[in-house]
Amino acid sequence: MGIMSFLRERAGYIIMGAIGVAILAFLVGDGIRYGQPFWSQQQNVIGEVAGESIKYDEFSKKIERAEASFRQQMGGTLNPQMAAYVQDNTWKQEVSTILLQKEVNRLGLVVSKSELNDLVNGQNPDQQIIQNFSDPKTGQFNRSQLTSFLQNIDTQPAEMQAQWNLFLEGIKNNRLSQKYMNLVKNSVYITSLEAREDYSQRNKLANFSYVLLDYASVDNSKVKPTDADYQEYYNENKATFKNEEETRTVDYVVFDAKPSKADSAEIKSNFDKLAADFRASTNDSMFVSINSDAKMPISYIHKGQLDPALDSLVFKAAPGALVGPLLSNDKYRMAKVLDKRSSPDSVKASHILINPATEGGADKAKAKADSIANLIRKGASFSDLAKQFGTDASKDKGGDLGTFGRGAMIPAFEEAVFNGKPGELKVLTTQFGTHVIHIDSQKGSSVVAKVALVEKGVTTSSKTQNDAYTRASAFLTSVKDPDEFDAAVSKAGLRKLTSPELSGGQASIPGIENPRKIAQWAFKANEGDVAEEIFSFDDKYVVAKLTDIRKKGQLPLEKVKKSIEPMVINYAKAKMLNEKATAALSGAANLNAVASKLGKQVVPVQNIVFANPIIPGLSQENKVIGTVFGLKPGKMSKAINGEAGVYVVSAAGFNEPPALTNTYKQKEQMMQMLGQQVPNQAFKALTDKANIKDNRVKFF
Incomplete structure (x- = not known):
């Protein structure tokens, strides 16, 4: 297995291992810089856990890594809700890291070099090692892949080595966490009296x-x-x-600025004009790139891959036809059918990937690939040559890529294997390098269409935006006295909404996708204040009033009376x-x-x-x-x-139930249940004892 491929393909696991599993990652705080004012230091602190400050720049980098990993695992971009989840989860991991680090240091728990080596390359490797070095087909751990990987790690670029070290750090810290939790679990026991009492409570x-x-x-x-x-x-x-964290309650009124009928009609008119240009276009790829909101690559697709309103029409249309424009889910779409043909449903293929960077350029990589292809045509073993010359993870499997359908590979590679014939050998250059490809077999057959898709969303015009903002401004003017907020809502025939218990870390306001601006204002305002600004979001304007502040700790009666x-x-x-x-x-x-x-x-x-x-x-x-x-x-x-x-x-x-004759079994069952509760209870005990200050709302 090539180390470059391993680290490239498993970057998500490495990052998650470092910031998700590695809840005990050791943190080295910056030393206090002499001559720097105290208030300047505090401006960079987003929180404090048990006396240890969390710096903004360090925490931001961890969020960036977590977001990158999340995108890699989930695909696509993060919406505000996903981003808020990642940020909050990173904060919880940071709190757990600090609290457990202090406990580990206090108890003197360590993972020695020999122990770490055993976790990586011993008889019983860590589960993360097993997962990342297993055959994807059989699921069996492949020790030879691991050995090859470890032998080559020192020859790789510094960045790759750093990623591997992060991966090892995750294994190490996961082991420390296990040691700590085992200590806590072993301190919990069940007496015979408790076992009999539990048995009676469940059976009497x-x-x-x-x-x-x-x-x-x-x-x-x-x-x-x-x-x-x-x-x-x-x-x-x-x-x-008892309030676990400081919260705010906000009343707010939303002024809708969604596209009007006039907006939709104008976009439809413009899109109809665009359709005429699309029909006459001779460079469809360029046209899509310039005019479409969604940059879908021009490629062959199966029925069912397009929006339902467009899909059936596309597969009924003849090559050269323009389908649409159609309105569906607030988007206008049209598609030009460039070609239709029967194509395999899936392909089994193998390849040998030559890396131009290590061969001295693309020309030399192409020449080497041609030479390898000629050797194969003369009877040389594809599998043996793949193991000898391949540079990605597939080389250890003789270049076998398995069976895959359309959409699994990049377009150029996909076209080569789906449009070829079983047994055919091809040399192809893509952004990943030069491939020697063998089409092992093809299965099934169905109609595919090569489609150029253009779509545009229905957006709000400036007039509609201005009208909504004008209404919001008029309402805000009418509530200069905060006590008049409810009366003004009623007089204007508006609907007042309430978002209770906004926290500094996880703000959620119904109907507002990314409410951080409101939360930041709420944590600076005084109870009863109406925001002086109108909060602007994609398709709405919001006027807000802070109605309640609940400090962390025991809430007084007047705060909970209602x-x-x-x-x-x-x-x-x-x-x-x-x-x-x-x-x-x-x-x-x-x-x-x-x-x-x-x-x-x-x-x-x-x-x-x-x-x-x-x-x-x-x-x-x-x-x-x-x-x-x-x-x-x-x-x-x-x-x-x-x-x-x-x-x-x-x-x-x-x-009465039969007399309990086997207290050992009863104890074992109770201990199993208690063992499942230990991690959460241990963290809760540490959290309750620690003084935790969360100032994230000032920064994010």
């Missing part, structure tokens, strides 16, 4: 009956929670009101219904008597386990099921404030 069956006074039976208009109700509910659920109102209403209902249920319990001999007093039915429930506290047809009722398992058979409970209403329950009996 409870049969009981209940009477329910459901909250829905009380109209909300009849309940007016007091300040004391809010305070009591807040105090009882205080742990749920959001908890439905729960507090039920809390107040529970007080009313609890009194009613308690009165019915007074003097009642059994659950039927309670039900009679309340005008309710007794509902029986069978085979409920403690570990799954769900009452069929209702909800998860932890308090209720917990009470049931604490009752003696035949005994009634007090009134219980549950999730769906106020309950009174009576235990009918319990079905």
Whole structure:
């Protein structure tokens, strides 16, 4: 396997290994430069984790590498949502890296040179090595490929060696991560008492009956929670009101600047004129390059590869015909059919790639390829010559490229193998070098069309843009007093939207593709401010108001009061219904008597386990099921404030499971479940303990 090909083809894996898997990559911070003002240093800091600063320039480079890898894996360009995901994921990896690095250093964990060598070339190589040096057909690890690769690594350019070192760093740091996690996992254990208790909770069956006074039976208009109700509910659920990161809530109004009917008509008229020029064009490739929004190369395509509105018409048209213009998905399209023919569905081919850079130029590479082709025509083994002279990954497989369909190769190579005949030998020069190609076989046959495609999107005219901006400006003028925002929305007949809990790292605003400008403003503004600027996006203008700021940490009652109102209403209902249920319990001999007093039915429930506290047809009722398992058979409970209403329950009996005879197996099952939770729990513990400052919103 050629090292150039390996590194070229696996650049994505190398980068991901370095910044995705290598969560323990060692970071060397820049030393403090004497004479530089403190405020100047702080301007370059986008965050801080456990006292360690994260510099903007270093972090930006990591985002660039992550985006490049993401593009290589996913194909195409990144939309704003993808870019935001990559940035946020890179931040999380950076936080994890720093926190785990400190733990690794504290514990003295290392990966020695001999251990790293064993991970690469030992009896049991790292999984990343196995994945990258496996035969794509069989999936089997090819040690000879690895050996050849390692023997040639020192002769390669510095850039290639640097990429390989990043790949090794990922393996090393992944191993450090495994060591740390194994230490944490080995510190977790299950006692025999815990094993028996878990076994009982999962297998002991409870049969009981209940009477329910459901909250829905009380109209909300009849309940007016007091300040004391809010305070009591807040105090009882205080742990749920901890804000993990600082957030902002924004109200906003969108003024649409999408293309109007007049815009579409004008574009249609211009496109019709363009169609006449396209019909007369004698250089279709140049015409497409100049006039089409999408630069689709002119090549043979199968039916189904074009937009559905155009596809069937193209394959019905005769060569030379112009199909369209047609409007589909906000784009006008037309296609000139240059040729139609029957073509194989797939081809199996082999090649020997000669690199002009190492041969002294394209002419010498072509001469060498011709010589190799002549040797093959005289009976020499293609496979042996490929192994001897090939310069890409296929040489180790005798040049075998496998079986592929149209679209898998570059156009020039594709035309050579699909338009040739089985057994034919060709010499071809492409941007990758000079190829000696053998067409091994061809399968299937279907009609393909050579198509030149021109498309243009329906865009907004300046008049439509100006009209939308004028409406946004008029609205902004009417809300100079922030308190008038809602009234102005109502008066203008507009729709107010709300984007709650914008964070500094991951801003998401419904209907706005890339809302970073709004998020950056929101993190500088004061609560209640209306933005002085009109935010401009591709096809809309936005006027925004900052309605809420929630700091990191415990949120006060006034910050959550509105959001908890439905729960507090039920809390107040529970007080009313609890009194009613308690009165019915007074003097009642059994659950039927309670039900009679309340005008309710007794509902029986069978085979409920403690570990799954769900009452069929209702909800998860932890308090209720917990009470049931604490009752003696035949005994009634007090009134219980549950999730769906106020309950009174009576235990009918319990079905005890067989005695647990094998605690070891039970412990093993529990440890397996705990082991899956350890990594996340360990990271959460480290994160909760660390002081983390996230200032990304100021930079991105």
